[in-house]
Every structure is written in structure tokens, then in C-alpha cells.
Amino acid sequence: MASTSRDGLALPKVQCPNHPDAILVEDYRAGDMICPCCGLVVGDRVIDVGSEWRTFSNEKALKDPSRVGDAQNPLLNGGDLTTMISKGTGAASFDEFGNSKYQNRRTMSSSDRAMLNAFKEISTMADRINLPRNIVDRTNNLFKQVYEQKSLKGRANDAIASACLYIACRQEGVPRTFKEICAVSRISKKEIGRCFKLILKALETSVDLITTGDFMSRFCSNLGLPKQVQMAATFIARKAVELDLVPGRSPISVAAAAIYMASQASAEKKTQKEIGDIAGVADVTIRQSYRLIYPRAAELFPPDFKFDTPVDKLPQL
């Protein structure tokens, strides 16, 4: 049987009396813990902490038989334990007028209701651009910090949520352009930018500068360009920035121009309009940046690049 606790070391350790070093094996079906060496049942009536029902997200059962509700989110919610009264069934729950008694599902954690709403909004936004769970968690954390600080209380929660999403993507090393965040949010780019600066000041953090390489893999795969072209474009953009051929141009525009040049030199030619659509830059902007890098095109390509169209035949705009 289980050994009792000793004073001093508080936790009771369950171990086989004959083989104290043996690691016990759990038998779920019987609720036992068995020593593997001698087969002694060491602990019985072990409570199964697994879930009672398996719930599948696509099945919409009439009622959810789970008696424990959703997973708790203690890190972000401040751990409220509330009781909710669900809608009654059967005749007894209705009073004489036909209204249900206890009609109110008592509001839960009214102080954090806005925060819960924002988390849902963040999750929806992130889902639209397929962001991984770690970015969403980071965004939630940032939002919580900002919300508790209350320095940006006057701003729309959605704006703060969008800006938190932007910051989280940056912090994880996979920045999204403001325009991409705009596309999944109802807030204007200007407002998101303002909230972004305010949040950085409120949380006293800073973010790294965006580089051209951060966006290459995303833009190129959206355009369907092969890996060679993507690597070439990354190289071109980096070289262009090193040689300072494009002073003052936004890194996104430089990246777009580099992709254009690389794609035009390869078999997969893309038009400026297509690239502009994906990157969110105007095609005249691509044209401007392209004009700046065109003169030194020969040096910008990586040395082992296979040209489908040689450098001197590149389109000149």
C-alpha cells in the first residue's frame, strides 16, 4: 500500500514497499497503480483526471454533455470562478407567464468582458491570416498589459488589439505590414499606427526595424515563385540596401522591386501589378524603386543565379 508521508518532506510518495525505486505503471481501466517488478497493486481507486467526454468541434450536439465547461485561461483572465445558470428545461422552470424563471445567465466577470471580447476579436483576426498560436498568445499578453495599464483607455479596443497583433508579429520575427493587418481589421492604417506608437511608449518596449528579408518568403510563395527566385530576390534586396541604392524607400517597396527584378530575370515573370497586389504597394512605387536599382542590376544578382533573361534584356521602366 502507499507509504505515508513523512514529516519534513511534505508530499506523500506512492511507492511499492518492496521496490521503492520502481516507477509505477498506471492502469487506467481499473484505476490502479501497479509496480512493474513484482506486480503489486500499490495505489487503487486512483481518480482519472482525463476528460469525461470527447468533444469534436464539427459536431453540433444539441447539448454539450461536458460538465466542466471550457478550459480555463488563468493567465489572462484573473481567474474568475463564477456560477452561471443555463436555460432550464422541463415545465418547472417556467413561471406563470411563460417566462423562464432565473432568466438571467448572470453576467460573468463584467470588468473583464471587454478584454474577453478583444481576445475573441484577436483570435478572429489572426485566423484570417493564419497566424500560429504563439503569436496569438503573445498578442493576448500584450493586450492584457495595455488594458491593465489603462493609459490607452480612450482608444477603441479593436484598434489596440490590431496594434498588439502588429507588435506581436514583429516581436516574433515575422513582421506583417500595416496594410496586411488593415486587411483583417476594421481600423484604418492611421489609427493602427497611432495606437502602435502609443503602446510602445506605454509598455516601454521597442521593436526591431523591418528588413526586406522578413517578407520575402511570404510574398514569393503567394506569387508562386520557385525557391531560386526567392533566394535571388532576397539577395538583391539585401545588396541594394547595403549599397544604399534606395535611400529613404520603405523596405517593402524595395522588396517588391527586388522580387520584380528577380522574377523578370527568371522563367516565372510576374507583372508589377501582381507584385503590387500581394505586397500592398502601388505599382508606380515598384517602378520608382526598380528604376533606382536597375543601373546596378548586374552586381545585385547572386553569383550562382541562372538567368532565363540576361541582365541586359531586363525591362527598363
Add this chain to the structure above:
Amino acid sequence: SESRAEPETGASNIVSTVNLGCPLDLKFIALQARNAEYNPKVGVYVHKIREPRTTALIFSSGKMVCTGAKSEEQSRLAARKYARVVQKLGFPARFLDFKIQNMVASCDVCFPIRLEGLVLTHQQFSSYEPELFPGLIYRMVKPRIVLLIFVSGKVVLTGNQVQHTHTHAQ
């Protein structure tokens, strides 16, 4: 890489406020005075004079904001001229609390600036977001002003209220 080499400077704008000390009837002034427009939606009237070339926003409470002057002295002079105009129309205007709120100046350091390098070394003061604005926003703590630094080498300084610290910052 920063400045300190042969800058050409110049204050380009000064904003100041003054209290004329008496309530004003805006519609009356707007009708009588030349170069004045009344905007009832905002509740203010806009008065422009040509010498020194400035614009003043005058409120019915008697407070006035004067913008567009090129130097402190000019701003004060212009504000006095506005007050004189109001006085001539019969209101007992006085010249209380003349205060310069903001001064904008621009200068050129004559060589291109690498903004990325600047933001790496002065992270807590600089804010550079190429997607939002092509210039770097540098908030200097002492003296407390904001500079907009551009790649071309042009720098715009603003936020200051006293001129000599302005030139010192340059």
C-alpha cells in the same frame, strides 16, 4: 552619423497665444475688419494681415492664437497689430499673457543620413517606421523638442517654446 557641419537654419513658423482681456463680438469684427473671415461652425474668426505675414484665430472670449510669424519679435508685433485692429473697432482690448507656444525650424546638414544606424544607437529616443512616415522622429529630452530627420539630410525641429534652446539644439 549625425549633424554639426555647416547647417543652414531658419525658423519657419512660430505659434503664440495672447489674451485680449475682453469678450468680443465676432460677427461685428468680421464685417468691419478687412481680411477677416468668420466661421460660425467653429465659433472663431480667422484674420490675416500682410505685414508681417501672419494669421490669427480670434475667439469670442477674447483669446487669440497667432501663427505664421518667422521670429519671436515678429510674432509679438503681429499680435499687437491684431489687438490694435480690435481696439479700433471699439473693444477695450489689452495685451495679456503673450506666450509663445511652439516654434518650428528647419535646417539642412548637407549630407545624407543613415536612419537605421541612428535608430540602433539611440533606441529610446528615436522612432523610425518607414511604413508610416519616411522620416525618423527623434525626441530629444533636454532640451525637450522633437526632430524629424530625413535621409536627405534635412531636419525639422519643433516643439520648443524658447528660441535660444532651439538654436542650441541645432
